[in-house]
Amino acid sequence: MFLNLFGQALYGFVQHKLYLVTGIIILTLAYWIHSYLKSPFRAQKIPGPFLGKFTNAYRWYYTMRHTWHRDLMALHKKYGHIVWIAPNEISVSDPNLRNVIYGFQNHKRDFTFFKKARSYEIGSINHDFSFVFEQDAGNARLGKYHMSHFYSEQGLLDLEENFDKAVDELIEGLDKHHVKTGTPCKMVDWTEFFALDIVAQITADQSAGFCLAGKDADNTAYGVRVILRAIGILMQLPWVLSVTSRTIRGNIFLNYLTTLYRNLLLLPTFTFETGTADLKTLKEKSPKHLLSKFYNTQSKMRGHYPQGNEAEGTTIHIFNLIAGALGVVPHTQVRVIHELSRHPEYMQKIREELSKTDNTFRLDDFLPYNGGENKYPIFESAVRETIRLHPAVSFSLSREVPPSGCQLHQYHIPPGYNVGMASYQVNYDEAYFGPDVAQFRPERWLEDHPTAMLDGEKRSMKNYIEAGWFTFGAGGRVCIGRHLAMFMMMKFTAAIIREFDIRVVKEPEEVHTLFNEMPGMEVLLSRRCAV
Numbered sequence: 001m002f003l004n005l006f007g008q009a010l011y012g013f014v015q016h017k018l019y020l021v022t023g024i025i026i027l028t029l030a031y032w033i034h035s036y037l038k039s040p041f042r043a044q045k046i047p048g049p050f051l052g053k054f055t056n057a058y059r060w061y062y063t064m065r066h067t068w069h070r071d072l073m074a075l076h077k078k079y080g081h082i083v084w085i086a087p088n089e090i091s092v093s094d095p096n097l098r099n100v101i102y103g104f105q106n107h108k109r110d111f112t113f114f115k116k117a118r119s120y121e122i123g124s125i126n127h128d129f130s131f132v133f134e135q136d137a138g139n140a141r142l143g144k145y146h147m148s149h150f151y152s153e154q155g156l157l158d159l160e161e162n163f164d165k166a167v168d169e170l171i172e173g174l175d176k177h178h179v180k181t182g183t184p185c186k187m188v189d190w191t192e193f194f195a196l197d198i199v200a201q202i203t204a205d206q207s208a209g210f211c212l213a214g215k216d217a218d219n220t221a222y223g224v225r226v227i228l229r230a231i232g233i234l235m236q237l238p239w240v241l242s243v244t245s246r247t248i249r250g251n252i253f254l255n256y257l258t259t260l261y262r263n264l265l266l267l268p269t270f271t272f273e274t275g276t277a278d279l280k281t282l283k284e285k286s287p288k289h290l291l292s293k294f295y296n297t298q299s300k301m302r303g304h305y306p307q308g309n310e311a312e313g314t315t316i317h318i319f320n321l322i323a324g325a326l327g328v329v330p331h332t333q334v335r336v337i338h339e340l341s342r343h344p345e346y347m348q349k350i351r352e353e354l355s356k357t358d359n360t361f362r363l364d365d366f367l368p369y370n371g372g373e374n375k376y377p378i379f380e381s382a383v384r385e386t387i388r389l390h391p392a393v394s395f396s397l398s399r400e401v402p403p404s405g406c407q408l409h410q411y412h413i414p415p416g417y418n419v420g421m422a423s424y425q426v427n428y429d430e431a432y433f434g435p436d437v438a439q440f441r442p443e444r445w446l447e448d449h450p451t452a453m454l455d456g457e458k459r460s461m462k463n464y465i466e467a468g469w470f471t472f473g474a475g476g477r478v479c480i481g482r483h484l485a486m487f488m489m490m491k492f493t494a495a496i497i498r499e500f501d502i503r504v505v506k507e508p509e510e511v512h513t514l515f516n517e518m519p520g521m522e523v524l525l526s527r528r529c530a531v
């Protein structure tokens with residue numbers, strides 16, 4: 001009887017679209033209100049925007065407007081360091097709380113470790129280990145163990161020749177396509193071509209030819225942008241995980257991914273089904289390059305990912321590398337050039353530093369190994385200062401509160417809820433970085449901090465800033481590509497400012513989705529007469 005009535009009601013709803021829509025709206029509102037009323041955040045009166053307390057659509061709306069990174073800054077200004085931004089999520093902006101959420105934990109790891117929030121699963125597009133999106137803390141630790149040596153400074157130093165080959169092609173390409181024609185150069189396009197060429201060089205010791213061609217062949221970079229933007233948009237909508245699977249998401253992006261691997265690895269017929277043999281040949285050809293290391297890593301981790309396969313397991317590491325090198329670095333790189341053209345006095349100082357090393361930026365002169373000294377202190381500080389002010393990874397690095405719960409100032413956050421920090425809010429904290437926090441002032445990195453270390457030693461400002469800033473994340477899941485990112489930016493910047501005079505003819509914009517993209521900037525380049 002009851003089922004019959006229910007069936008008739010359901011049939012009625014489906015027949016009358018208006019009823020159906022009204023029914024869905026009423027149920028959704030009822031769910032939101034119920035969740036709000038029973039929320040522990042409400043009980044503790046955690047402040048935040050009204051709509052954000054009810055629905056994830058609030059944050060999603062601002063993400064779709066591409067302004068969420070700045071909107072979140074405004075929310076923290078209005079409500080303070082702890083803000084309730086989504087039904088299950090708290091945003092934190094106090095750099096002093098960084099270690100509470102991201103710090104290394106004691107031996108009771110399962111009880112106290114904040115693992116990545118479930119929303120990261122959206123970025124998982126196959127059944128292999130995908131570093132950025134892996135939620136399992138144990139697997140991520142194992143991945144880092146197998147991979148950190150080849151992403152270390154020393155590991156990358158072995159590939160310097162490849163960086164320099166990409167630099168030569170960058171200069172040749174810019175000369176041919178812009179300097180000689182006198183046409184403005186779209187900065188982000190060239191930083192992307194350079195990133196693709198670097199990745200091809202360090203992965204398989206070959207030239208992918210993007211800079212030489214001066215164009216995005218087969219929309220390779222565009223495809224990666226589409227994937228990363230889609231992940232950024234969907235990460236805000238938890239229900240998407242209920243209606244998609246890794247296989248579905250992988251298939252949606254299949255064409256873009258296949259194009260990417262074909263063009264980077266110069267394997268024109270690559271497919272995931274048949275690609276393993278090609279990858280094996282390539283890795284044997286260049287054993288000291290990253291493809292070979294990726295192949296070995298996936299085979300060591302295979303036991304944890306029995307559903308995956310060699311071709312997918314190897315290429316997903318390339319995808320992670322690409323997400324950082326192509327998805328993130330180019331946008332901060334644009335800002336480095338932009339800041340230097342706004343502050344010619346630093347451009348001049350950097351040129352002076354470079355002139356002391358034959359106008360060539362060499363990693364040996366930068367990394368203070370073997371008793372040497374860093375010969376580029378201002379150059380390094382200018383790059384660091386830029387990425388502090390314009391961090392391209394600008395989404396909240398959400399973490400799930402572990403069984404221990406967590407205390408954020410006066411608030412207690414129970415297990416299972418999400419807490420997260422985002423780089424813009426943290427990096428612009430006046431109380432931590434000082435009243436001139438929003439100014440481009442590279443010297444700050446070279447000064448001493450007024451407080452001393454625990455052992456009484458002087459504390460450098462660099463050490464202090466790095467303990468609080470959030471550009472590369474923090475703790476156990478800190479960016480593994482941070483040395484690569486610095487090397488890429490310093491190689492690119494050194495080459496450009498050595499070879500060319502730069503005039504900005506169009507300013508960059510900020511477009512936030514997953515990362516903060518900085519398109520729009522155009523420059524006119526002319527050959528420098530004398531260095």
Ligand code: HEM
Nearest residue numbers: 131132321324325328393397471472473477479480481485
């Ligand atoms: C300026 C450039 C870069 C910035 C600002 C940046 C920033 C970040 C941040 C904030 C995280 C933490 C993400 C989280 O906790 O959820 C991260 C993680 C990561 N980054 Fe980068 N990144 C950059 C370049 C790179 C490059 C070039 C690579 C290439 C290897 C890379 C690879 C990764 C990987 C694999 C992770 C995940 C590490 C883990 O979860 O343990 N990043 N990055």
